[in-house]
Amino acid sequence: MTDEIVDIWVYLSATPLLWLAATFIVFQGAILVHRRLGSNPVLHPVLLAMGALMLILLVTGTSYDTYFEGAQFIHFMLGPATVALAIPLFDHRQAIRRLLLPLIVSGVVGASTAALSAIAVGWAMGADRLTLLSLAPKSVTSPIAMGVTEKLGGLPSLTAALVLITGSLGCILAPPIIRLLRIRDDKVKGFAMGLAAHGFGTAQAFGISATAGAFAGLGLSMAGVITAVILPLLAGGI
Amino acid sequence: MNALSGISLILLCQLAGETFVQLIDLPVPGPVVGMLILLSGLLWRGSVPDSLRLVSDTLLRYLALLFVPAGVGLMVHFELIGRDWLAISMALLISTELAIAVTLLLFNLLLERDKRRSDSHDG
Numbered sequence: 001m002t003d004e005i006v007d008i009w010v011y012l013s014a015t016p017l018l019w020l021a022a023t024f025i026v027f028q029g030a031i032l033v034h035r036r037l038g039s040n041p042v043l044h045p046v047l048l049a050m051g052a053l054m055l056i057l058l059v060t061g062t063s064y065d066t067y068f069e070g071a072q073f074i075h076f077m078l079g080p081a082t083v084a085l086a087i088p089l090f091d092h093r094q095a096i097r098r099l100l101l102p103l104i105v106s107g108v109v110g111a112s113t114a115a116l117s118a119i120a121v122g123w124a125m126g127a128d129r130l131t132l133l134s135l136a137p138k139s140v141t142s143p144i145a146m147g148v149t150e151k152l153g154g155l156p157s158l159t160a161a162l163v164l165i166t167g168s169l170g171c172i173l174a175p176p177i178i179r180l181l182r183i184r185d186d187k188v189k190g191f192a193m194g195l196a197a198h199g200f201g202t203a204q205a206f207g208i209s210a211t212a213g214a215f216a217g218l219g220l221s222m223a224g225v226i227t228a229v230i231l232p233l234l235a236g237g238i
Numbered sequence: 239m240n241a242l243s244g245i246s247l248i249l250l251c252q253l254a255g256e257t258f259v260q261l262i263d264l265p266v267p268g269p270v271v272g273m274l275i276l277l278s279g280l281l282w283r284g285s286v287p288d289s290l291r292l293v294s295d296t297l298l299r300y301l302a303l304l305f306v307p308a309g310v311g312l313m314v315h316f317e318l319i320g321r322d323w324l325a326i327s328m329a330l331l332i333s334t335e336l337a338i339a340v341t342l343l344l345f346n347l348l349l350e351r352d353k354r355r356s357d358s359h360d361g
Contacts, residue, residue: 027303046302050309057313064314071307077297078304080248082269083255084294086276087286102348110341118333125325128318135329139337142305147267157311158319162330164305169334177338183346192341196334199301219341225270232265 013062019070026052044200046164082143089221092214103191107222108230110195114139114223115231133235134158137227138166141198144224152235163198170197171204186212194219244293251276 012018030048037043057067068075089096096103115136122132133154137145142163149159174193183189186209193201194216202220206213255272258264264271280286286294312319319326 023306024303027306044302046305046309049306050312053306053310054313057310064311067310068307071310074304075307078308079252079269079272080245081297081301081304082267083248083252083272083276084297086251086273086280087291087294088298089273089277090280090286093281099349099352102345102352106341106345106348109344110337113340114333114337117336118329121332122322122325122329125328127322127325127329131318131322131326135326138330139334141301143301144267144270146305146308147269151265151267155311155315155318157308158315160305160309161312162326164309166330166334169330170338173335174338177335178342181339181342181346183342185346185349188342188346188349191345192338195341196337225274228266228270235265 013060013066016070016073019062019067020073021070022056023049023053023071023074026056044164044168047161050161078143078146082147085141085144085221085224088217092218092221095214095218103218103222106191107195107219107226110192110219111139111223111226112230114196115227130155131158135162136231136235138162139170139196139198140224140227141220144228148228148231151232164200167197167200170201174201174204187215190215191219195223198223240289241292241296242289244287244289244291247287247290248272248276248293248297251279 027045027049030045030052033048034040034043034045053067056062057064118135118138119132122135127135133152134149134156136152136154137148137159139145140148140163142160145159145163146156149156170193174189174197178189178192189208190202190205190212193205193212195201196219197204198220202213202216205216252269252272254275255270256268258271258275259266259268
């Protein structure tokens with residue numbers, strides 16, 4: 001009996017099917033756990049699923065390369081998802097046209113602040129060059145951030161985790177900063193949250209109002225495009 | 239509804255983006271250029287085809303799942319993270335606060351100036 005199970009395991013673990021299925025199933029479980037725990041942004045399903053899958057791989061003695069042979073089919077979809085971000089951007093075209101200059105100026109300044117201050121603090125505290133390169137695009141939505149890190153020569157997997165942590169941090173930090181600076185305009189609140197905390201900030205901004213949510217989506221897309229264009233050009237300096 | 243033409247269109251834009259980036263040796267990710275190509279096409283056409291809307295809604299709704307495979311790759315870099323965790327935490331905390339504060343103040347200032355200018359035009 002145990003021999004049969006071992007045989008089946010040996011067979012399955014050599015095909016991409018096992019880890020492809022495992023990723024879907026674990027992610028679905030992570031969503032359930034996340035909901036059960038009151039949808040706390042600190043315990044995002046992606047972070048839960050990552051932790052659970054790492055644990056499973058370590059316990060079964062499976063290498064990341066073996067895992068990725070199956071999981072690559074999911075990973076591949078990041079590219080098409082990035083292209084698909086054109087649709088929400090198109091949906092906001094009227095707001096963009098009306099406020100083009102304020103959006104571009106605050107977008108460029110805000111996105112540069114996020115990237116450069118992260119690099120500066122990391123550098124001042126003696127972080128490795130690989131860490132700095134992976135840290136730079138952390139405010140940007142994951143598919144773009146990982147593409148940027150890959151271009152810079154950093155570690156996309158580290159960036160994926162840092163992006164998620166930044167999103168959680170942004171959701172925690174934004175409300176007190178908004179109160180402190182006495183910002184009343186929902187357009188401003190939303191734009192800053194989407195720009196600094198990508199999809200997490202956007203989801204939270206929709207909780208303030210539909211306007212805040214729309215401008216958060218705008219902040220998310222603009223930060224992505226601006227960072228993707230500016231960072232690789234600056235990267236020579238790191 | 240036919241999702242096939244939506245998928246083809248997205249893959250075609252990504253392919254065009256990757257080709258463009260390779261051709262002129264641009265350091266920007268290919269899919270980002272693909273997104274800009276698709277956006278220009280949509281602006282020129284003036285609306286989003288139903289099949290494209292269907293595919294993009296599906297992709298973006300399950301976006302979070304797509305980060306998992308790369309995220310699990312963290313297990314290969316535990317050593318680096320163990321060494322740099324304090325620098326990483328401080329960098330994330332300070333830069334996120336700064337980015338939110340700077341964007342709030344600047345966008346608020348520019349919107350108010352914009353409003354005042356259009357008010358004085360009206361009056």
